[in-house]
């Protein structure tokens with residue numbers, strides 16, 4: 001079975017628009033857990049434009065499902081935040097400051113030594129590590145040498161190509177997932193997954209451990225309601 005981790009960044013975006021506490025990010029996270037999600041994902045960016053560092057501290061105190069914190073460990077404040085709040089999983093994403101959204105995976109060959117060192121720090125604190133990678137065989141092979149537990153396949157190119165050509169869109173992900181599985185890496189996936197493309201992805205990557213989904217899921221919730229939406233996404237993962 002593939003776990004659904006709901007990324008709540010966009011709930012914080014809406015809250016921050018008015019500077020108050022509506023919608024309440026903590027309440028929404030607890031509701032999402034109650035509605036059946038297997039985990040909560042946040043990506044506190046250095047500019048705190050959506051999830052704030054305080055949100056991470058507050059969430060850690062109350063969540064009962066898997067807490068997954070995403071971010072770039074070249075920011076020391078991010079490393080400190082993760083170590084102080086010990087989530088079940090940290091997902092390392094090589095985003096620059098101010099980037100609109102994540103748009104590439106790690107070059108695990110070029111950054112192999114750096115990743116190895118920082119991953120060891122998180123792992124020695126009992127935190128599972130996942131690293132964000134493109135579906136490229138060489139990047140998966142080098143990911144293995146960093147000591148990471150999981151990889152997260154960056155699915156934007158799949159999502160972009162899916163409606164025109166699902167089989168072509170999924171092909172590199174099947175190869176990458178097979179390689180990762182052969183190397184003993186856990187497999188997560190995320191970015192632009194939605195109600196249309198999720199089932200096909202999960203069906204073709206049977207060893208998929210977890211998907212993290214935010215933008216499309218929160219958009220769907222505007223029309224369908226949060227409880228119904230969480231359940232619709234879960235249904236795409238159980239076939």
Ligand SMILES: CC(=O)[C@@H](O)[C@H](O)COP(=O)(O)O
Nearest residue numbers: 009043070093101102190191
């Ligand atoms: C790591 C990743 O794929 C991202 O999707 C990310 O968590 C989304 O970040 P934003 O919500 O800031 O676009």
Ligand SMILES: NCC(=O)COP(=O)(O)O
Nearest residue numbers: 007190191192212214215
């Ligand atoms: N890791 C991907 C994630 O958390 C959510 O990405 P998106 O669904 O907001 O594109």
